[in-house]
Amino acid sequence: MNKKKILGVDKNVFYLSLVSLFNDFSSEMVYSVMPAFLTRVLGAPIWFVGFLEGFAEALNNILKIFSGRLADYLNRRKILAVLGYSISASTRFFLYLVNSFWQVLGLRILDRVGKGLRDAPRDALIYLSSEKEELNKSYNFHRAFDTIGAILGPLVGFILLNYFLGLNYKLLFLIASVLGFLAILTFVFVEDKKDNYSKNKKFIFDLKIFPSNLKLYLFSFFLFSLGYFPLSLILLRIQTIDSSLKTLPLFYFIFNLFFVIFAFPIGRLADKYGEKLMLKLGFIFALLSFLIFSITNNFLIIPAIILLSLSLALIDGIKMVYLGKNISQEYLATAQGTLNSLYGFGQLFGGLIGGLIWTKLNFTYAFLYGGFLILISLIFLNLAFRD
Numbered sequence: 001m002n003k004k005k006i007l008g009v010d011k012n013v014f015y016l017s018l019v020s021l022f023n024d025f026s027s028e029m030v031y032s033v034m035p036a037f038l039t040r041v042l043g044a045p046i047w048f049v050g051f052l053e054g055f056a057e058a059l060n061n062i063l064k065i066f067s068g069r070l071a072d073y074l075n076r077r078k079i080l081a082v083l084g085y086s087i088s089a090s091t092r093f094f095l096y097l098v099n100s101f102w103q104v105l106g107l108r109i110l111d112r113v114g115k116g117l118r119d120a121p122r123d124a125l126i127y128l129s130s131e132k133e134e135l136n137k138s139y140n141f142h143r144a145f146d147t148i149g150a151i152l153g154p155l156v157g158f159i160l161l162n163y164f165l166g167l168n169y170k171l172l173f174l175i176a177s178v179l180g181f182l183a184i185l186t187f188v189f190v191e192d193k194k195d196n197y198s199k200n201k202k203f204i205f206d207l208k209i210f211p212s213n214l215k216l217y218l219f220s221f222f223l224f225s226l227g228y229f230p231l232s233l234i235l236l237r238i239q240t241i242d243s244s245l246k247t248l249p250l251f252y253f254i255f256n257l258f259f260v261i262f263a264f265p266i267g268r269l270a271d272k273y274g275e276k277l278m279l280k281l282g283f284i285f286a287l288l289s290f291l292i293f294s295i296t297n298n299f300l301i302i303p304a305i306i307l308l309s310l311s312l313a314l315i316d317g318i319k320m321v322y323l324g325k326n327i328s329q330e331y332l333a334t335a336q337g338t339l340n341s342l343y344g345f346g347q348l349f350g351g352l353i354g355g356l357i358w359t360k361l362n363f364t365y366a367f368l369y370g371g372f373l374i375l376i377s378l379i380f381l382n383l384a385f386r387d
Helices: 011-031 034-041 046-074 078-097 101-129 132-164 169-189 212-227 231-240 248-273 275-293 298-315 318-325 329-360 363-384
Strands: none
Touching (some): 011 169, 034 046, 078 101, 078 169, 101 132, 212 318, 212 329, 231 248, 231 363, 275 298, 275 363
16 A cells, blocks of 8 residues: 555545546536526426436446446556546537537436446545545545535636626537546546456456345435435526526535535544444435425525535445445445446436426425435435444
């Protein structure tokens, strides 16, 4: 294990975090305005926004099983991560050329193919680069840097779009594509990591690698994702404040700012008090956030967004650490890819159903539907944690 550290984490973790910062700076500059671009410029219906994100995320997470298994099989993780980031960065340039929301669907799918290829190998690299007693700290450090990029993206996007580009969305997409390639260049400083199971590996995926409690753990996150809508759909809730959605990037900024504030200290707390407590609290705060979103009161939107940020900080990286501690390193990327794949299937159906409920009824019923599923998922999570 290379003991050299930067800002308190292994240098590999630091540079991988920097990769994510640049990438999210680019991607969130684009996708913080995407709901407005789709609905206001291209004339897409609200249900399409939910379908777009859900379908794209499902494809992304299906690929995580393949990329995770391939990374474990080859015992090479960096090359898959570089390939994935490269594919995603290239799609932002081609958004400059679209004139139909169905074309956006195609590019969003390609973008998620890139994400599906990169995430499981990258997460495995973080795990293998970190000391055991600092795993949650490392993952949440990475998530914090990732989210700093996600803060800068919407903020810079909002300023450029409204004050310099005259609401020219396509020119904003072109600028974002340039930033995306900085992420790829940063991989020069990242060292590949290998596990100790390089011999006699089989490429075939087998659910038998998961003991019964982990299968229940995976199922609880599948249920959770059915209720936890894609963020782009959740933030359409601000239409009761701003029907034009011009301020949408600012609400992305608020969400990501509070995630950064929460992520690093929560990582330290998780290393001290354990992953189980943090994950349970994450589910509870997600439920509270959805219940508040369902209330017809505009003053409660920002508190609900802050609670949503807190829930994600309690869940996002920590769910991977818990899984990694309870699975052989031989199947590390495979297991992480499987978890994200199930989460993606849930977001596909959850985003579509939530969007349809929102369209046919209203946002109150949509968020109550999501909250109910989050509550059921919390029950199954508790069952998975029983010894």
